[in-house]
Amino acid sequence: MKGHLTEQELIEYQFKLASDIRMGEIAGHLEDCARCREHLQKLQRKFAALDLLREDIKASEDLISRVVEQAGKPVQARIVRFRKPAWLSAAAAVLLVGSVLLISNLRKDKVESPEILKEPGSAAPVGEMRLERKVETLLTEDWETKVAMGTKPSLQVAKYSEGITKGLSDLETWGIAGDKISEQPPFAPASAIELVVLPRRDKVQLTIYNSADLTLVRERRNLTLKKGWNWLQFMWANTLIDPTSLSLEPLAQADKIDIQQLVFPARLRELGRWLIRSEVGGQVPFEITYFTSGLNWRAFYMGTLAEDEKTMQLQGYVRVGNNSGEDYEKAQTRLIVGKVHILDQIAELAKRRYAYNRPGIRLEDESGRATWDMKIANGVDIGYHFAGFAGDAFGELRRKEIRKEGLSEYFLYSIEGTETISDKWGKRLLSFEAEDIKVKSLYKYDEERWGQQALRFVAFANDEEHNLGQTPIPNGQVKIYSQADAEGYLSFVGGTSVKYIPVNEEVELNLGPARLVKVEPILMDFKTDNYVYDRKKNISGWDEIRTWKIKITNTRNLPIEIEITRGFGTAYWTMQANIPYEKYDATHARFEVNLEPRSKDTIDYTVTTYHGVREESLTRTEK
């Protein structure tokens, strides 16, 4: 043999993979070649690591007894596979469809209404069960494909039979009464999980907390459970759902369904599984609640001033936006106004099951339409009550109402009926509309705050006198328009943002600089007087006397009221003016002037400010 042995030859020699002749040749070479022997020893040391897994593995008595116990059950009818011609497949398909139709027609006479929940004892005939299982299997395969793609967040139920190899014994334990359920939850390896496509969510309720970018989602879904242990899988890929907030509650048969734990499997992201022990099999309504981010709402308002600007029409809107990554179809939407202490009060809010009224009462709203509440077949209240859902169902064009409820420190707005809020979409809804709100149109001038310009304000109160006061007004943007002419054209007056306005509180809307009202202060004279000297002949006190003229021009066609605030930089001042003034605070005086349309006015005043020891003289004079 020329040269040295290759690694392949050494491996083949070590593990006796080569032919006998070749083995002899390699053995001969190794006797003569120290280098190849060393190479072989190196390989042997390498493969010695395999022996680390050579420990004895014993099958436990428990495992053996489970296997033997399973073998004690009758053998399931075997499906014999054979190659079949195409025409035979077609004939079989026709026969199968015909049989199903025949069975379903026969059953129509017997079954009056479908049961939502199957009792454990009411096991269906074997043939029917097989059909159900077949459908489930098809759905399972479909879903598994989706899971592999990892596209859509959704729910799955992973079902178990108990004892031996879960998947294959499902048929035997499905819905059979009298079987004891093991107290120990089964292990859930992938090989044993069956996934079943669930129906879409039946109902969904969103409670959006703007103050914390948080939304409480309550979903209702009918899950098909099997008697025994069930795994319910929840996926939230590409969404903003907070997995730590997930909660699951059965809405029926709660005493027979025990939700034991929520597991977040290692190495699997955005996926959680609930372990459910159920003493019943069949469809059970469940409520799943969780928090998500990305849903938000904001309020905004449109005010239209009357021609005389003494009244205003105010419309409030809310815009609900969805960037949560999830579509919420026909969601009942509730908006929280005010700042919520998340840790405490969300829990309280979550307990509020009924958005409007208690269920079980048939109601009629103002338009005479019946509201609807829902109970499941066995009379267990599922806790959803929808007012005006017919607005969606019957395509009515009636505008939806947003109802408001007080919740101690914050406020709950409930949008009437349901709304579909798709991901990346926003929706604007009318919140309230109030006519003939008395407003005070006011101009203000304060150099220290706004510079040398007058600002325009509209003031009103959130109370009954102003046709408001039913609810607090959430903070939001306000745009004010005025009637431009008799034909109803509007002109934009100004816009601002308002803070939360509680009931019975006044609010002033700053509409920005006034273009048609001018205020022009002119300093006419300045002098100092009444100097006081100390013993060293230094000045220790004096007065400053200023004479001002303020020209006010109203170029509007309407009379105006304007507040002019003047500051003096000291609390020691006296003033003489040609019109009354109000001492607004220690250092400011305020004039209120009413001007006729297209008119001018002038304020003349002389202010004396006292400095140094002269401040004391003013104090003595006042006393």
Added chain:
Amino acid sequence: MVKTDKSLLEAHIKGDTTAFAELVRRYGDSLLGYLTRMTGSREQAEDLFQETFKRVHEKADTFRGSRIKSWLFAIATNVAIDGSRRRSRLQVVSLNQGLDCADGKCEELGAVTVARNSCDPSQAVVRAEQKEQVRQALELLPTRQRATIVLAYYQQLSYAEVAKVMGCSIGTVKTQMYRALRALAQRLPDISENVI
């Protein structure tokens, strides 16, 4: 007198439950060892173990032969391959991981554990890590290569028996074996003698 596999299976078909129990005891340890090394998980192996004997139970009357071992491992191999396919499609892992570390189960699930009575904890840690490396090296092999090396090396079946189990020729088995070993040579850890 020791009963043969065939006679035990025939007794089981006739309703003798003790016969099946004896079969399970006879091959239980080696079968569980095979499945544990195939899956890398004791829990998964126990599931597949049950599934294997369930199939044995169901197909007992189709067995033609004298020794059940090859037939049993052939069923177990199919069960393991089916399970592996399903796992790879679903990407699901054990839920009990980290919850139940009794009996060294965590170790088999990938965690490194040290026996409490270990004389030298650092050596035990190194050894546990090396075991984990070996386990991972095995797991990275294609399923059929892994089955081949586990059957031939750990279960010490002859290549002819492995061929029978895998349903292929001896030549194919040797090819699979060589490929598996070549891959393992790249991935196995270097172990020093004092650790072993």
